[in-house]
Amino acid sequence: MMAWLMGVPGLSPAQLQQRLQQGDLTLIDVNSAPPRQGLIPGARWIDPTQLGPQDLPTNRDQTLVFYCANPFCRKAPRAARQARQWGHTDVAVLAAGIEGWQRAGLPLS
Template identity: 35%
Template sequence: MNTLLRRSLTQTLVILAMGIMAMPVVAGGGSEMSEVPYNEIELNPISMMEAETLVGQQEVYFFDVNTLEIWADGFIPGAVFFNVQNWRELLPKNKDAVMVFYCANRLCTTSNMAARETMKLGYTGVRHMADGIFGWRMSGRVIEKP
């Protein structure tokens, strides 16, 4: 391939790549695709190992943001089903209490959104467990069922 053709092909690929990067990022969870929101609020991650040490402690709350079907298959002991319309009523009065939010796994974003919305309300002890209930179960940790 001659140099001029190679350079032209390279420039075309660079232009295409730049055009693709300029497109908005979209995501869908079984519904129509929509633009992914940008979040200014940084999540405070927690590992399953650290979360396990908090189960059953005073002033520590676990919030399961899964669907009712996933919830029914088991949840972290003491966790509260959080995927409800009146979720604000489930939050503790103490805005410094430790709260661990989780959903299904690292691909699930509902716990991210719930944690951020809670932080917007002034809660400071919000943690996010990205591995979710599937990671918890697969690691052999104890679960409860309703």
């Protein structure tokens, strides 16, 4: 919901799972604290208050997908908008957040 309101494309858990199977994307967890329950496979955690251009791929056409807790969390859409400001062209968020990923029965690492 927040992604849409903030003008950032959102992916469903099923869409993200399909994109992960295809490969060639960077997945970033921007929840406030390192996850205790695990990450979505292939993701890395970055403190959203410390996110900088150096944390993102140098290839600005690389697909970036950010996620945070749930559809009402603003951290992922904010990070995605910031990535766009830094020149990244293919940016999205997991609209349901990690809670939606887990509700869909998808794995954590």
